[in-house]
Amino acid sequence: MKCERCGREYPSRYYFRTKTICTECFKKMNPEEQRASMQPRGIYAMTTTAFTIDGYEIVKSLGVIRGLTVRSRSIFGTIGAGLQTIIGGNITLFTELCETTRSEAYELLVTHAEEIGANGVIGIRYDATEVTAGVTEVLCYGTAVVVKPLQA
Numbered sequence: 001m002k003c004e005r006c007g008r009e010y011p012s013r014y015y016f017r018t019k020t021i022c023t024e025c026f027k028k029m030n031p032e033e034q035r036a037s038m039q040p041r042g043i044y045a046m047t048t049t050a051f052t053i054d055g056y057e058i059v060k061s062l063g064v065i066r067g068l069t070v071r072s073r074s075i076f077g078t079i080g081a082g083l084q085t086i087i088g089g090n091i092t093l094f095t096e097l098c099e100t101t102r103s104e105a106y107e108l109l110v111t112h113a114e115e116i117g118a119n120g121v122i123g124i125r126y127d128a129t130e131v132t133a134g135v136t137e138v139l140c141y142g143t144a145v146v147v148k149p150l151q152a
């Protein structure tokens, strides 16, 4: 995934504010440009932890969908994080791992939503379980919906 404006490579669409523009670039744009770039709004703009999407009505609910990913820590990561734990503060090696894992689960969720014909996902939640020592399952779930703009 490449950002249209800065040309930076990203591992997934999780880092994008619109279909082609990353969150970083989006923040730097003026409100006029932002509005223009949001047209048409892709499914990523239609994902929310809430149960409604402002300015849109839910015309159809397609049921609960999920994205699931299982990750293990590398032995080197564990040693490195162990050292960070001794020093204290933010354990960046684990923060990074958790961030990547969650973005993967989210990505799968959205892909699945698109597959079944949804154009939005509401009520998104995350759940994580340690399957066995060092192996974590991350689940991202929500309700796939079909939305349409509210009539003014």
Ligand SMILES: [Zn+2]
Pocket (backbone or CB within 6 Å): 003, 004, 005, 006, 007, 008, 021, 022, 023, 024, 025, 026
């Ligand atoms: Zn960018």
